[in-house]
Amino acid sequence: xxxxxxxxxxxxxxxxxxxxxxxxxxxxxxxxxxxxxxxxxxxxxxxxxxxxxxxxxxxxxxxxxxxxxxxxxxxxxxxxxxxxxxxxxxxxxxxxxxxxxxxxxxxxxxxxxxxxxxxxxxxxxxxxxxxxxxxxxxxxxxxxxxxxxxxxxxxxxxxxxxxxxxxxxxxxxxxxxxxxxxxxxxxxxxxxxxxxxxxxxxxxxxxxxxxxxxxxxxxxxxxxxxxxxxxxxxxxxxxxxxxxxxxxxxxxxxxxxxxxxx
Numbered sequence: 063x064x065x066x067x068x069x070x071x072x073x074x075x076x077x078x079x080x081x082x083x084x085x086x087x088x089x090x091x092x093x094x095x096x097x098x099x100x101x102x103x104x105x106x107x108x109x110x111x112x113x114x115x116x117x118x119x120x121x122x123x124x125x126x127x128x129x130x131x132x133x134x135x136x137x138x139x140x141x142x143x144x145x146x147x148x149x150x151x152x153x154x155x156x157x158x159x160x161x162x163x164x165x166x167x168x169x170x171x172x173x174x175x176x177x178x179x180x181x182x183x184x185x186x187x188x189x190x191x192x193x194x195x196x197x198x199x200x201x202x203x204x205x206x207x208x209x210x211x212x213x214x215x216x217x218x219x220x221x222x223x224x225x226x227x228x229x230x231x232x233x234x235x236x237x238x239x240x241x242x243x244x245x246x247x248x249x250x251x252x253x254x255x256x257x258x259x260x261x262x263x264x265x266x267x268x269x270x271x272x273x274x275x276x277x278x279x280x281x282x283x284x285x286x287x288x289x290x291x292x293x294x295x296x297x298x299x300x301x302x303x304x305x306x307x308x309x310x311x312x313x314x315x316x317x318x319x320x321x322x323x324x
Contacts, residue, residue: 065093067264077185106184118189119199120145123214123320125205132203134216135169135195136320137179140188145211148189153182162193167197171227196318204228208212208236212322221312234297234304236321241289243314257282291317 065088073095075083079102087105091097121138124146135158139145150279156178157234171179171192183190198218206229207214215232225230241248264274287293291314292305299307308314 065095069093069095073098079106079185103184104182106187118191118193119323120126121150121193121322122154122163123207123322124154125207125214125216126155126158126162126204127203127216128162130201131162131166131197132205132216133158133169133195133197133216134205134214134318134320135161136193136322137190138193139182139186139190144182144186144188144190147186150182151183151211153178154311155214157192158195161197164197164312166197166199168195187212193323194320198316198318201315204230204232206236213320215317215319217317218315219312220315223309223312227307227309230280230296230298230307231304231314232317234294235291235317237297238294239319240291240294243291243310243316244293245286245290246271255283256285268286 065150069276070081070084073088074081075077075086076099084098087101088095088099091101109253118138120135120140120142122151123134123136125134126132129303135154137157138148139150144150146206147269160172160174160178163172164172169175169192178191181188182188195247196216198216201218201220202223204225204227205215207257213236215235217232217235219228220247222308245253248304257278261274262280264277265271269277292303294304296302296304
């Protein structure tokens with residue numbers, strides 16, 4: 063089967079590979095475009111499979127919401143140049159859409175997700191990989207991805223909140239990185255250590271037992287105000303706390319905050 067220059071160009075547009083590679087593939091497959099495409103993908107994938115040790119320090123966070131289900135994923139690559147590429151960003155959108163089809167919980171890469179990622183590995187020549195992902199179900203959701211794509215939040219609530227509030231809460235979580243929703247979400251041993259350290263420090267400075275205990279309790283209270291979502295000062299209005307901007311019928315169920323590589 064013969065092929066033309068247009069066939070070479072068509073193969074190049076589909077695969078993103080060089081003219082010489084495309085011409086060679088068409089030669090190897092007697093001009094069969096579909097077979098040539100598979101030939102190139104198999105060959106490039108084989109080469110990329112030997113490069114998985116390359117560091118993937120760049121990438122993007124993706125979040126998708128569909129009715130009462132939502133997902134957040136992190137996909138990594140080697141360079142910021144590739145991470146900012148439109149095709150990479152589209153791939154992340156496809157991956158998170160596939161994640162929505164999975165059961166609630168941690169996301170395990172499916173064949174469809176793997177194909178999407180392999181496509182970018184082949185065309186970019188970089189080590190692209192699925193880092194992590196979570197799917198949530200039930201209630202309502204908010205989302206926010208920072209402009210660089212490297213930080214993102216998926217927020218799950220019970221009740222009815224407007225989009226502006228949900229976005230604001232997600233922005234708050236991105237920038238203030240709370241340990242949990244309330245004190246109940248902070249490990250007891252962590253609170254105990256803060257209290258014990260503060261108590262020991264106060265006693266060492268000569269404070270009476272009763273005063274030392276009050277100082278330790280104050281340290282714990284301040285820590286929880288700084289580290290738990292509901293007690294933090296709201297990022298969009300620091301004159302109030304997050305718990306005070308929530309409507310009475312709205313409760314935060316959980317949030318997932320991703321920072322690229324963290």
